[in-house]
Amino acid sequence: MEESAKSSLLSRLALANRPRLRMLGLAITIVATAFLLWQSDEPPLSSYSDARQLRGETEPDGFVINGNYTSYDESGQRKIVFTSPRIEQFEEGNLAAMESPSAELFGATGEGPWILNAENGTLHQNDDLLNLAGNVRVVRTIGDREATLNTESLTLDNKQGMVYTDDPVTITDTLGTTRAKGMKAWINERILELNSQVEGRYETVK
Known part of the structure; x- marks a missing residue:
């Protein structure tokens, strides 16, 4: 009985922690994505601007x-x-x-x-x-x-x-x-x- 109670308690603790783990994982993913986007913002915008300037206002094919x-x-x-x-x-x-x-x-x-x-x-x-x-x-x-x-x-x-x-x-x-x-x-x-x-x-x- 004692062993069964311990197992039941551990299961409840695991279930209680899953939302927190999911939230933590989501937060880490969001931070990592934001970091990558921030890191890659400057060169693409600069390259896009240079390419657009080279292409010209008439936008040829x-x-x-x-x-x-x-x-x-x-x-x-x-x-x-x-x-x-x-x-x-x-x-x-x-x-x-x-x-x-x-x-x-x-x-x-x-x-x-x-x-x-x-x-x-x-x-x-x-x-x-x-x-x-x-x-x-x-x-x-x-x-x-x-x-x-x-x-x-x-x-x-x-x-x-x-x-x-x-x-x-x-x-x-x-x-x-x-x-x-x-x-x-x-x-x-x-x-x-x-x-x-x-x-x-x-x-x-x-």
Whole structure:
């Protein structure tokens, strides 16, 4: 009987202590979890902030830093060499937006490339169209003669090998300055066509 009473007493004590043990275990778990979260808070938040800043406000689907793109024709000759310090890719519309794009366009004649620079660029990859905007500058060299074209917007149609704009353009070379409203140029043929309101001022060769 005495042994049975001891056993019953121990059982009651164990049952009485279980809630306390559960509470103690829960408290330890909560403290440990809080400690781990506190310990891991700083780096993830900092990394998240850095990643968000790098990704940018436009939240692209992807981006490239210091991108370099080269396109070749069917014979393996360079057609376009394109660079940008930042290119943002958007899946919707298969669109790429570029900062300070620079492009070299090579014609079939083997002469020096056309060089294009702008503040911003947008590449519509489905149509192979590159739209340049903001202080667009095109430099082309034929022999010893260099000509510079300045405008506010310009479209490069890579499929057709054309560049064109409806904005006013100013062309400067060693002979003088030409202004017009809109232009088209064929890269391979090195032909430039001015649309309207053409006026020029040229130096007389002595």
